Amino acid sequence: MRKYWCVFKIALADRFVYRADFFIATFLRFTPIITTIALWSAVYAGGADRRIGNLTYGEMVSYYLVVMIARAFGSMPGLASGLAKDIREGELRRFIIQPVNYVIYHLHLRMAHKSVYFVMATVPYALVFWWCRAYLPGWPAADQWAPVLLTLVLSFFLGFLINIAVGLLSFWFLEVTSFLFIFMVSQYFLSGHQFPLTMLPDGLREAVTCLPFAYETFYPVMVVLGKCSTAEAWRIVGVQALWIAVLAAVVSFGWKRGLRRYAAFGG
Amino acid sequence: MSRYLRIGARFARNGLVRELSFRTNFVVTVLSEVMWLGMMLIFVEIIFANTKNVRGWDNHQYLFLLGTHFVISSIFETFFFGNLQRLSELIRTGGLDFVLLKPASPQFLLSFERVDYSSCANALLGVSLCVYAAQKLGVHIGALNVALFVLLVLSGVATLYALMFIFSTSSVWFIRQTSAAHFWFYLTSCAKYPAEIYQPLARGVLWFALTFVIPVLIVANLPANAMVRQGQFHPWLVGYALFAAAVLVILSSVIFRWALRWYRSASS
Known part of the structure; x- marks a missing residue:
């Protein structure tokens, strides 16, 4: 465990180097x-x-504001494409010969990135939310705090695993850039990032909410906004945990199968 | 001049060779753009299921705007996107040295080296959407208004090119920059909507800034207005569009040469 703590600390320091870029x-x-x-x-x-x-106009604006919070937890820029690149260019061999698990290593990198992000982005976020306070529904009720925090944390893990699972495709296909683009586009719409999924016609909405994407953004946002009862909020948290378990199994299985095909290109 | 044409032709040929060696990639890229367009159309449908017009744009005019945006961004992506994305990376890794050593304009080499033909096919999608919307609106498609449309589209591409080039060049000062892909996403997510929606915000300051300082709003709006909302279009706007594009392209070249003084050729 100590080695991953090191990874975390190094990634933390790395993030603070590029401050101008961050702002x-x-x-x-x-x-x-x-x-x-x-x-x-x-x-x-x-x-x-x-x-x-x-949704009323105010609720619509607050939806998009809270989407930003949910995305701050769940978005993993460059994770899937980074994994694809490491597989394609043979970089993965470093991890095969070192006693470090690639997925857990990257999980710690991302946790460090997110920690720095939350610290440094608090002020700009607070300003924007204060400026838009007229639209926001107020703080969650006392019994909603636990599911609100949990659903956001779980959306981080869900986002992480979805991206790793997609990146693993690179074991089987050499060039996946376009697949990744399709994935990004689908995620953008199906997660509720572009518009609230409640706007879809009934049949389509039911189909879309069967996919894990909705649990990355749409449902967590609904929980944060207090649009569902406490029981419903806990059910959402439960489904998120279920998806995380399923995806963790897929990743672990895919990883083992993929490594058997892996040829470590490059020198 | 003829030397640059020869180099350009060679770049175009290399791009074609690269494209033909990854044929599935071509198909998948086109497919993904069709999907993106499909999702955007669903979004437009949802908007117009709830309102008859968005600040003066009706459903088909809005579709025409979306088609125009698609045409412009496809042309941009065909010629410049990959190149400008690479520019930040070259600055960061010191790979720019190899470009600077060559006996030709570095800005030319950096901007045109890679041609991505798969994005080019998407321009056809945009054109089809435009033709469909124009027919629904009963707009006469003649030589004169098409010529004007093409001129404004090209000046829009030049405007976007200059903005992106300046952004990528600024990597010299902000090492390891937020990728050009993100900046492109933000630019286009702003530019693909009717300019009028920004007018009520912050007493019009934002609209003013996005029209006259970082003129992304004129990129797709002007050609669309010229074609399907002639009541909102004045001939002097053509002059403004060309002027803005020319100023920005010249500015991009000035900034690039100035930025090179800070370039540290960092590499391992």
Whole structure:
């Protein structure tokens, strides 16, 4: 366990090196939310119907704001493509001969990245949320705090495992960049990042919510916003845990099968 | 000049060879773009199921805007996206040395080296969407308005190119930068919507900034307005679009040469 603690500490230090980059990235991350608010205020202004996808304008804005929090936990930029690259270019051999598990190593890297991110992004997030406070529903009720925190933490693990599982495809296909793009696009829509899944027609919504993506963003956001009862919130947390177990099994199985095919290209 | 044409032709040929050696990649790229477009269309459907117009744009005008955006971003991705994404990386790893040593304009070499033909096919998707929307709107498609549309689309591509080139160049100052891919995502997620939606925000300051300072809003909006919302289009806007594109391209070249003074050729 101590070796992974080292990985964590090194990754922590590494993150603090590129501060200018960090601030640019955080600033840019807020730009889509401005566009989203602008677009939805236009849509709500144009129609007489004041509830869309069962959400009022204020709820719609708060949905997108909380999506940013959920994504801060669940998004794993470059994880799947990094794994694909390590497999394709033979970098994986380092991990085969070292007593370090690639997946657990990367889990610690990501935990370190997220820790730094949460520390440094608190101020810009607090500012934006304070500025938009009129739209927000207020703090979760006392009995909702546990599922709210759990669902966010689980969305981190879910996001991590989904990305690793997709990256593993690289064991079987040499060039997966386009597959990864398809995956990113699907994730963007099916997780509820682009719009709340409640806006989909019933049949389609039921199909989409059977996939793990909805548990990465849409459901955690609903829990945070207090749009579901405490029992319902716990059910969501349970399904998340179930998906994590399934994906962990898939990753562990896929990893073993993949390593048998692995040829360690490169020199 | 003819030397640059020859180099450009060689780049184009190399790209074709690369493309033909990864044929499945071509199919999958096109497929993924079809999917992206499909999802965007669902989103537009959802919006217009709830409202008749978005700040003066009706359903088909909005589709035309989306098609225009698709055409512009496909052209950009065909010629520049891969190259500009590589630029930050070359600066960080010191690989830029090899470009600077060559006896030709480094900006030219950096901007045109790779041509990605698979993105090119997506322009056809955008054009089809535009033609469909224009027909629904009963817009006459003639030589004159198509020529104007093409001119504005090209100036939009040049504008995006210059903005992205400046962004990638700034890696010289901010080492290991947020990838160009992210910046591209943010730029396009801003530019593909009607410019009018930004007007009520912050007393129009944002709209002003995105039209005149970092002019991403004119990129797809102007050609779409010229074609399907002629009431909202004034001839002087053509002049503005060309002027903005020219200024930005010149600025990108000035900034690039200035940035090279800070380039440290860091490598292991």
